[in-house]
Amino acid sequence: MKAWVVMTLLACALVSAQTQQQKTAVPADDYSGMYSFLQEAEFVQISLEEDNRVTGFISSFADGNKTTFVDYFFEKAELHNRNIRFSTRKVHGTWFEFKGTIERGPGKTRDAEAYYVIKGTLTQSTSDAKGVVTAKESEVTLRSFPRDIEDEPKDKASDTSR
Secondary structure (H helix, E strand, O other): OOOHHHHHHHHHHHHHHHHHHHHHOOOOOOOOEEEOOOOOOEEEEEEEEHEEEEEEEEEEEEEOOOOOOEEEEEEEEEEEEEEEEEEOHHHHOOOEEEEEEOOOOOOOOOOOOOOEEEEEEEEEEEEEOOOEEEEEEEEEEEEEOOOOOHHHOHHHHHHOOO
8 A cells, every 4th residue: 555655646746847847848949040131131130038038139221221230129029839920119210010920941950041931021110200101011031040150160271270
């Protein structure tokens, strides 16, 4: 009888430990990272933090200027399952809103381009000096950048440390 009670208590403790481990486990899909934006060299940075909190920003060329970047930080952002939406703070009368989904892309590994893709509707809004707002809506696909882009091996021909 004692053996049965001990086995039951051990089984309960094991189930409880597994349940606690599942609650604190990191999700299998971490969508954090950099994604392409509208033009070459522009990007979106998305960070998933504890409690499903989403932070990030868009780094985009200043209006018509291909040398100066403006960062539009997320004002509101949320992720539910694979559905993502965010809106940025207004900078120089411009802000962005996005609503879409995160999907597995054609990239074979996390170190490949487009391992994840974000597809959805992007709205770019601008307000002029009189406060008149103009909105431009478009369907976009944002492709994840390779995770280890800065850790790629150096070209051996240019390695002078030998």
